[in-house]
Amino acid sequence: MKQLKVLFYALCLLYLNPGYANDFGIEVRLVWDTPQADLDLYIYNPQMDGCFWDQKTTDWGCHYDYDSRAGREPTDTYPYTEQATVDLASMQANPGIYTILVHHYYQSSYGASPKNVSGSVDIYSYGKFVGTFPITLKNPTNHVIVWQGHINDESTGFIPPSVPTIGCRLYAVHDDKQSDSQLLNIDPEGATIALLGGVHAGYDLESLAAHPSTHILYTVSSDDRQTTSSESQLFTVNTTTGALTSIGQGIGFNSVDSLSFDAEGQLWGWAKGKGLIQIDLNTGEGELNLATSHRIEDLTWDRNNNLLYAVQQQKLWRFDGQQTELVCTLPQETEALEMLPDGKLLFAMHNDDKLRIHALDVNTCQILEENHISVPYNDIEGLAWDCQE
16 A cells, blocks of 8 residues: 555656656656566556557557566566656546556466566656555466556546555446346445446356456456357456456357356356366467366355355356365356355345345355345346455
8 A cells, every 4th residue: 555655646746747757757667586587567548558568659658668588588687677658748638547567478489487476666757766566476477457547637636546456346247138238346345336337238248257366357258249259258357447358369169158266366267068168368268177068157266275166057066176066056046156255155146136146155055144235236147256455
């Protein structure tokens, strides 16, 4: 939280005192010292147009100054550094959500990138250091949102960043008609519910999953989509605007309607008529792990005990890697599951006239009425719980 305040103060100085900044305004530097670890810096404008190693010049005032391969290239300096500069006037002319993200590239012709890489994203104004964000990326393919916030055209300058969110949020997706989807942002403690963006017409979003380390929210289109894609598509969700960003060209399966992360940050899904799949966060492509024609409505990992739960109509199943057992039978057809860190299972039923997200004790199969969450929707298709300290 201290780093957020430092960056907020620094950006306010840049906004209110443009003479203090250089001609480009803000310098963002990614610094790390692990050899052969290929980290990449990304900056996105409100339209999610990126400034990064493969798009070094943009029409919105960002220039990618230099890229580093962490000792893989003779030109790499030590400590390894990547930098981008953003024109402040261009940001002021285009108010909205700006994002700073670091991605851990998984491999190259030189071999795989190492694990557990630490570094920092440092903010400078005209060469003067004004703020820093420490980062750690556990595995290759991980990426972390370092800062996400927005700017307006009033004298107040930068508005405090909306991400990362401190505390816990519950995200949900409601099936609005057959193929339209409405994302929801729910504060479980305050019992407030907000629409997360507008209706995504024709996308048929069927599930949600939040990465346990980066806290990036993912969703997937399923078989009732009315898009031109012949395959289900993996997306990231902007948790402030609800905007979707596609990953890759398709998962490789026509109907994927379940997503869940395990404790290691591997994304799993269920492809209708095919079975259990693993999904690459870099390419968005799925690979079949367990072939079966069984129809599963949703999945969720118990990350504390490495158990996978799945719902089939009303039946809740549990898989420990060796055996599958029936846990209990739910009151009616269920389409959304999410395991909480304390071991309670959230679930949402199809056409639920009680308008609730329910909680279940998986050891006793008792519905915990005192833990339910009331929602003004009766067809929740996916749930994702995300907590940040």
